[in-house]
Amino acid sequence: MAQKKPNTLFNMASSLFIVTCIAAVAMAGAYNLTKGPIEKVKKQKVEDAIRLVLPAFETIERSAVLPYDGGNDSLILYKAFDTNGELVGTAVETFTNNGFSGHFKIMVGFLPDLTIHNTAVLEHKETPGLGDKMDAAKSDFSEQFKGKNPAKFKLKVDKDGGDVDAITAATISSRGYCDATDRAYQTIVQIKE
Numbered sequence: 322m323a324q325k326k327p328n329t330l331f332n333m334a335s336s337l338f339i340v341t342c343i344a345a346v347a348m349a350g351a352y353n354l355t356k357g358p359i360e361k362v363k364k365q366k367v368e369d370a371i372r373l374v375l376p377a378f379e380t381i382e383r384s385a386v387l388p389y390d391g392g393n394d395s396l397i398l399y400k401a402f403d404t405n406g407e408l409v410g411t412a413v414e415t416f417t418n419n420g421f422s423g424h425f426k427i428m429v430g431f432l433p434d435l436t437i438h439n440t441a442v443l444e445h446k447e448t449p450g451l452g453d454k455m456d457a458a459k460s461d462f463s464e465q466f467k468g469k470n471p472a473k474f475k476l477k478v479d480k481d482g483g484d485v486d487a488i489t490a491a492t493i494s495s496r497g498y499c500d501a502t503d504r505a506y507q508t509i510v511q512i513k514e
Contacts, residue, residue: 421497
């Protein structure tokens with residue numbers, strides 16, 4: 322039968338160190354196992370969103386730009402071209418920090434005349450049953466942006482003098498969605514100029 326080690330500071334510290342090392346190695350292994358599949362799923366979600374927010378296209382050019390308001394976080398632009406090399410639209414991966422739960426990302430597709438073709442939510446942490454209704458799978462909130470040109474359609478909720486009907490009981494999330502869409506629009510206008 323093994324003898325119990327005496328309860329000295331060294332024995333307790335070395336036991337804690339060994340347990341911590343084993344846990345760290347296990348966590349690193351789990352991270353390395355899941356890192357690739359998580360990145361693959363994120364990439365697929367972006368590709369699906371681009372196809373959702375733009376008309377049919379053949380090739381795409383990706384570029385990163387700073388937003389019009391001088392923020393530090395880049396917006397990602399995906400210019401889509403048909404088989405003849407004609408621009409069919411631009412998808413903009415944009416964001417807001419003004420959601421109810423803070424930061425979220427959406428994809429906004431613009432036709433060459435800057436009319437919004439469609440929008441899609443990429444990631445958010447908004448309240449389930451309220452703010453998450455900005456996702457097209459949960460409500461038709463995003464439908465009101467389709468076919469609208471932000472030059473004439475005010476990208477603010479109606480409570481703020483805009484043209485967007487806010488999600489019931491989720492005005493802050495709606496304002497954030499408008500903010501992200503407007504950030505994409507203003508940035509693409511600045512690039513065109």
